[in-house]
Amino acid sequence: MSTAVITPTPIEQIQLHNAKPSFFGMVRGEFFKIRRQWTNLIMLVLLLGVIVLPFIIEMTAPNVKTNIQTNPLHFFYNTLSVGLSILRVFTGIFLLILTARTVGLEYQLGTIRVLLSRGVGRLQLLFAKLFTVALIALILLAA
Numbered sequence: 001m002s003t004a005v006i007t008p009t010p011i012e013q014i015q016l017h018n019a020k021p022s023f024f025g026m027v028r029g030e031f032f033k034i035r036r037q038w039t040n041l042i043m044l045v046l047l048l049g050v051i052v053l054p055f056i057i058e059m060t061a062p063n064v065k066t067n068i069q070t071n072p073l074h075f076f077y078n079t080l081s082v083g084l085s086i087l088r089v090f091t092g093i094f095l096l097i098l099t100a101r102t103v104g105l106e107y108q109l110g111t112i113r114v115l116l117s118r119g120v121g122r123l124q125l126l127f128a129k130l131f132t133v134a135l136i137a138l139i140l141l142a143a
Contacts, residue, residue: 020119026128027135030102034132040098047094054082091140099133 034040058064058079067075103126106112115125 023124023128023131026120026125027132030129030132031135034098034102034136037101040101043094043097047090050090051083051087054086055079058082091137095133095137095140098136099130102129102133 061067064075106115106125112125116122
């Protein structure tokens with residue numbers, strides 16, 4: 001058995017030591033990790049189900065047609081107020097759980113050591129995670 005040792009040239013060594021992960025590269029990595037976790041997708045489906053459920057229940061009420069015809073502004077105002085309050089509550093819970101999982105899984109799985117050893121600062125990593133969750137919150141708000 002023999003092993004081959006490849007030594008990098010001095011220029012390659014300088015480039016290796018100067019290579020630092022960019023902030024937006026870390027944000028892209030966080031999006032990738034969040035998108036690949038099944039529990040996050042399951043929570044998102046449950047969130048969408050909880051948001052849509054009150055509208056389905058409201059539309060199956062027996063006197064919806066007469067309420068819309070007699071006082072449409074009042075009917076739509078009540079329907080939207082219930083829907084938006086449910087949206088605010090459950091989206092907040094979803095984002096809290098997502099943030100806790102995003103930060104906590106790095107420590108639990110031990111991958112925080114690998115990330116920090118590659119030259120990423122602790123604050124830079126935390127801000128990348130929080131920026132990713134903020135972008136997900138904006139996407140949920142827009143959707």
